[in-house]
Amino acid sequence: MNLRAEWHPQRVQAVVQALSEALTFAAPADKVLSAFLRAWPRLGQRDRAWVAETYYGVIRHYRRLTVWAESTAPRHLLLAWLVVGRGVSVAQLAPLLRREEGEWLAQRKAAIAGYAWRDAERLSMPDWLWARLVTAYGVEETQRIASSMLQPAPLDLRVNTLKAKRSDVMATFMAEGLEAHETPWSPWGVRLAEKVALQRHPLYRDGIVEVQDEGSQLVTRLVAPKRRQTVVDFCAGAGGKTLVLAALMVNSGQIYACDAIAKRLAGLHPRLARAGATNVQPMAIADEHDPKLARLAGKADRVLVDVPCSGIGTLRRNPDFKWRQTEATVAALTAQQASILAAAARLVKPGGRLIYVTCSILPEENDRVVQTFLAAHPAFAPLPWNELTADWQHGTHGTAFVNGPCPTDGVPEAVRLFPHVHGCDGFFAVVLERRSV
Structure with missing residues (x-):
């Protein structure tokens, strides 16, 4: 099953179902998503990537989205993320919206235009954590820290020097058309520009690379x-x-x-x-x-x-x-x-x-x-x-x-x-x- 439209209704439904469990915060989000994707074996690779990216986008910006949407309902937060985080217009979303949702989105966009955001809301942090970081690092540094924490992490690998040199691993990835860079500080690190199915890669199976930040x-x-x-x-x-x-x-x-x-x-x-x-x-x-x-x-x-x-x-x-x-x-x-x-x-x-x-x-x-x-x-x-x-x-x-x-x-x-x-x-x-x- 390969759902080509970026916000195809089945893609949206998949994310909503995954978020319904994840947003209880009773279990780690990565384990929730892994279990959910195993239950959808016919979902195509591109669909899985879109579902995962969107799922984490909502969780990463959870507080900002709850303020924007005035709701904690997973579907509301997902629609808010598509509008706020992905820049999708309400008109573009029309084919998947229920009758009342288009009007609701338009109302929320208008209402939020004049809203005075607090830093902890805008940067999606709980108040207790924001307060502790400000006490430790000051407001401006905490703003920088919180902003950086909203960015997705890259895929970092460590080259096992018992078996290979970093230069050889880099050459292998480049020959495969994968964009790879040396990590700035670690002499054994390789940073991939895109996510790959690493567990099926020979370098991983042979113990030459490990996933490690x-x-x-x-x-x-x-x-x-x-x-x-x-x-x-x-x-x-x-x-x-x-x-x-x-x-x-x-x-x-x-x-x-x-x-x-x-x-x-x-x-x-x-x-x-x-x-x-x-x-x-x-x-x-x-x-x-x-x-x-x-x-x-x-x-x-x-x-x-x-x-x-x-x-x-x-x-x-x-x-x-x-x-x-x-x-x-x-x-x-x-x-x-x-x-x-x-x-x-x-x-x-x-x-x-x-x-x-x-x-x-x-x-x-x-x-x-x-x-x-x-x-x-x-x-x-x-x-x-x-x-x-x-x-x-x-x-x-x-x-x-x-x-x-x-x-x-x-x-x-x-x-x-x-x-x-x-x-x-x-x-x-x-x-x-x-x-x-």
Whole structure:
């Protein structure tokens, strides 16, 4: 089934059905859409692309659209998005409109013309999040951050250096007619100009490339493991950063990939095999206090702690997160983050490094957690971001890395990545060195 008209009624109905579940914000939007598309196997590839783009457009601009439409009904929001976000006229939409909808759209266009938009409405953020970002970064910087978060994320890949060079991968994509660019800061990153069915591509099937945002690649680069060292990926999840560490260590030394969700680690085994990574030992743990971790106490050269977080830095690709998180969930996460960081610190040997990472831009999850930890653990001290990134050069322009904005009373040594500054997801990372026993 290939529905050629851009806003064909069946396309519109497909998006409305998907949004009806997604806009409850009870489940991740990407999982809702994946399940929905599996239930529509006859939908053509172009139709699927249109449905996905439109679906995320509505979720990304949800608050602005609810104000514009004076409604939260999925069909109303979709029609509002076609008019506001896609520039479609009411006359063009006439063939798919119900009798009252044309008049309703015309009335809303007239009514909204004189509306005084608040920044949080115009840039589609919940009030609590807008207020926290303004407190941390100021109004103008928050406007830039929020604007960048409304843009769709690009498709970033990481070249597995155990198997190939980036130049060879670039040449393969170009020969296939795909527009590919080197990522600005990561030496292993490739950015594709269009979405492709990557899982069917030989480069992916052979473990030569993995999907990974450039920001994720960069914060893993900060671990800077050396060959034959002992490294712990304390919250490994599905193992994206673990695979980077294995490549950096050229399969030498030992990496322990730990996680409290065994199902995630189970998915790591086939990824390791596909990537040719042989120095990784997955370790399922009950929680950060699991007795199995005792045998690693004081023995690790590097401990990466990519803690569970709000994901506010990834709103370009996960726009539903801003509606699924609340002040209460962030408070619960910060307590968990503090506990995990303190537990992971016990594994670091003297002279070793503890790397704390989140994909959040909220000081509560970043600076405050680190400041509390340092006050209770005087043996650890942060290493300056400019020393850690001294060899980071923009691949195209050859300019040195510039850090993102630091919030009021933030940790000055931390590396901060932002979409509007670096073109990648938002990340916070700080490297803490253990100076004494």
